[in-house]
Amino acid sequence: xxxxxGLDVHYGQAHVLQGVSLSLxxxxxxxxxxxxxxxxxxxxxxxxxxxASGGSxxxxxxxxxxxxxxxxxxxGIALVPQGRRVFPSLTVDEHLxxxxxxxxxxxxxxxxxxxxxxLAERRRNGGTQLSGGEQQMLAIGRALLTNPxxxxxxxxxxxxxxxxxxxxxxxxxxxxxxxxxxxLVEQNLGVATDVCGTVxxxxxxxxxxxxxxxxxxxxxxxxxxxxxxxxxAQH
Amino acid sequence: xxxxxARWALPASLALLAVLALLPLAIPAFWTANILGRAIVYGIVxxxxxxxxxxxxxxxxxxxxxxxxxxxxVAILVPGxxxxxxxxxxxxxAIPTGxxxxxxxxxxxxxxxxxxxxxYLLMITLSLGVGVHLFVQANIAWFNGYEGIRNxxxxxxxxxxxxxxxxxxxxxxxxxxxLYALVLYxxxxxxGLALQALRxxxxxxxxxxxxxxxxxxxxxxxxxxxxxxxxILVTFYNIGISPGTIGLGATVNILVMSVIGGLGHPVGxxxxxxIFTLFDTFAADLYDRDRFNxxxxxxxxxxxxxxxxxxxxxxxxxxxxxxxxxQGRADGIATSRAASxxxxxxxxGA
Numbered sequence: 001x002x003x004x005x006g007l008d009v010h011y012g013q014a015h016v017l018q019g020v021s022l023s024l025x026x027x028x029x030x031x032x033x034x035x036x037x038x039x040x041x042x043x044x045x046x047x048x049x050x051x052a053s054g055g056s057x058x059x060x061x062x063x064x065x066x067x068x069x070x071x072x073x074x075x076g077i078a079l080v081p082q083g084r085r086v087f088p089s090l091t092v093d094e095h096l097x098x099x100x101x102x103x104x105x106x107x108x109x110x111x112x113x114x115x116x117x118x119l120a121e122r123r124r125n126g127g128t129q130l131s132g133g134e135q136q137m138l139a140i141g142r143a144l145l146t147n148p149x150x151x152x153x154x155x156x157x158x159x160x161x162x163x164x165x166x167x168x169x170x171x172x173x174x175x176x177x178x179x180x181x182x183x184l185v186e187q188n189l190g191v192a193t194d195v196c197g198t199v200x201x202x203x204x205x206x207x208x209x210x211x212x213x214x215x216x217x218x219x220x221x222x223x224x225x226x227x228x229x230x231x232x233a234q235h
Numbered sequence: 236x237x238x239x240x241a242r243w244a245l246p247a248s249l250a251l252l253a254v255l256a257l258l259p260l261a262i263p264a265f266w267t268a269n270i271l272g273r274a275i276v277y278g279i280v281x282x283x284x285x286x287x288x289x290x291x292x293x294x295x296x297x298x299x300x301x302x303x304x305x306x307x308x309v310a311i312l313v314p315g316x317x318x319x320x321x322x323x324x325x326x327x328x329a330i331p332t333g334x335x336x337x338x339x340x341x342x343x344x345x346x347x348x349x350x351x352x353x354x355y356l357l358m359i360t361l362s363l364g365v366g367v368h369l370f371v372q373a374n375i376a377w378f379n380g381y382e383g384i385r386n387x388x389x390x391x392x393x394x395x396x397x398x399x400x401x402x403x404x405x406x407x408x409x410x411x412x413x414l415y416a417l418v419l420y421x422x423x424x425x426x427g428l429a430l431q432a433l434r435x436x437x438x439x440x441x442x443x444x445x446x447x448x449x450x451x452x453x454x455x456x457x458x459x460x461x462x463x464x465x466x467i468l469v470t471f472y473n474i475g476i477s478p479g480t481i482g483l484g485a486t487v488n489i490l491v492m493s494v495i496g497g498l499g500h501p502v503g504x505x506x507x508x509x510i511f512t513l514f515d516t517f518a519a520d521l522y523d524r525d526r527f528n529x530x531x532x533x534x535x536x537x538x539x540x541x542x543x544x545x546x547x548x549x550x551x552x553x554x555x556x557x558x559x560x561x562q563g564r565a566d567g568i569a570t571s572r573a574a575s576x577x578x579x580x581x582x583x584g585a
Contacts, residue, residue, distance in 0.1 A: 068446075081442070
């Protein structure tokens with residue numbers, strides 16, 4: 001579905017992404033790594049929000065690099081950004097109406113409210129009056145309403161209470177059944193391995209290793225090396 | 236809006252409209268035409284600025300120039316204008332042409348300024364406004380230079396001349412009411428929602444599949460149409476148009492109306508226009524004839540100092556003080572709308 005090959009991104013002189021290659025089919029893939037390793041840059045470069053200096057990003061064989069973000073979104077990629085980034089000016093309902101593609105689409109406003117009943121209760125509340133978990137639900141609902149082929153999530157579990165994270169994991173696990181691809185960027189190893197069978201480890205702007213989740217969970221030395229944590233027990 | 240505010244918004248608007256419709260029966264014709272009527276036609280132009288500033292966060296100083304584009308287009312086309320530039324085109328055709336010209340000018344201003352924010356947007360729209368002002372002042376063939384075009388009397392409506400106080404007033408009121416409803420409708424559509432989201436975070440709007448620059452240009456087009464309607468009525472009110480109508484002074488007047496009324500809701504433009512018109516008309520009687528502008532300036536300064544978000548902000552604070560209630564959605568949103576109506580916080584991240 002998504003084929004990233006040799007992706008290079010520079011911030012001025014800094015070579016932030018160095019030939020990143022990653023391939024994603026129907027099964028979700030997680031990208032893990034410590035802070036500052038280039039995970040968010042990867043998300044934004046794929047989305048067309050940052051210019052890449054080389055490489056290729058193909059969605060279903062179609063080249064995405066060089067397109068502005070709005071055309072990448074129209075092609076079927078949705079990004080749930082780090083920190084949620086809901087609009088302070090809009091209510092929950094207005095957020096959803098902004099991106100709704102109408103009644104015929106697979107994801108409708110009603111379906112988002114069914115998936116996240118909490119949002120239905122808060123439909124008239126402004127974006128900044130929501131809790132972190134509610135903002136995350138809104139950001140996910142907003143992304144799904146564009147009826148994407150692929151969702152990229154940048155640290156969705158960051159700063160959320162454990163019980164909310166459980167609900168989140170449940171929602172993410174249901175996506176492949178819908179035929180929606182998922183690229184999950186996480187620091188929380190528990191969430192990443194719960195949702196995805198494959199993890200790619202990012203170190204200093206490169207994919208250092210790609211392995212089955214189970215292999216990483218069993219290998220404490222690798223966890224220490226790649227993530228600087230002793231176990232995946234954060235979750 | 237909190238449910239409470241939303242429930243009262245429509246009845247309150249209709250009640251205000253009814254009062255404005257009945258008022259001319261009770262007040263002298265001078266008040267109907269030269270205070271209320273004048274406030275309404277300039278209020279329409281101010282509302283085009285309020286629309287852009289409140290919902291998109293774009294403060295455009297070109298709105299009076301865009302209004303003048305429509306006024307000049309009509310003046311150039313219609314019969315009876317002095318001097319007659321093209322002439323002979325009936326009002327029924329000239330007015331839509333004027334609206335089209337203003338919309339096109341709005342789109343052009345939006346296109347030219349599409350990459351600018353804050354102070355740079357102010358500067359570029361101001362220079363476009365002043366540039367067109369200087370151009371029409373210097374061009375004799377099309378705009379009759381400094382003199383402008385006189386005797387643009389307006390169409391006959393139901394056999395009555397437009398100069399008739401009531402014909403002018405009710406046409407202006409109906410136009411204002413329609414455009415006001417248009418703005419309130421638009422901001423609830425995905426187009427208007429995207430405009431408000433654009434003010435918060437343009438990159439995020441793009442990532443949701445909206446062409447942010449195109450959207451912004453379209454908003455300037457809508458504002459151009461609104462300003463154009465105001466500009467045509469201003470031209471009929473003044474029975475003509477001259478470069479002074481779109482000069483720096485007129486541009487600043489529109490900004491003053493929007494700001495003292497309060498950015499945050501389109502009704503603010505009309506409140507500001509009424510206050511402005513009252514002071515502009517009567518300050519000379521109240522204070523030394525040569526220095527009445529000092530009084531005007533001091534009053535406006537006082538309003539803005541007491542309430543940076545204008546009369547609307549005062550009303551909101553008064554209501555909150557009288558009926559304290561848990562911070563509802565409307566308050567949070569309305570305040571944030573008003574607060575960020577100026578140059579929006581730029582670069583608010585990914």
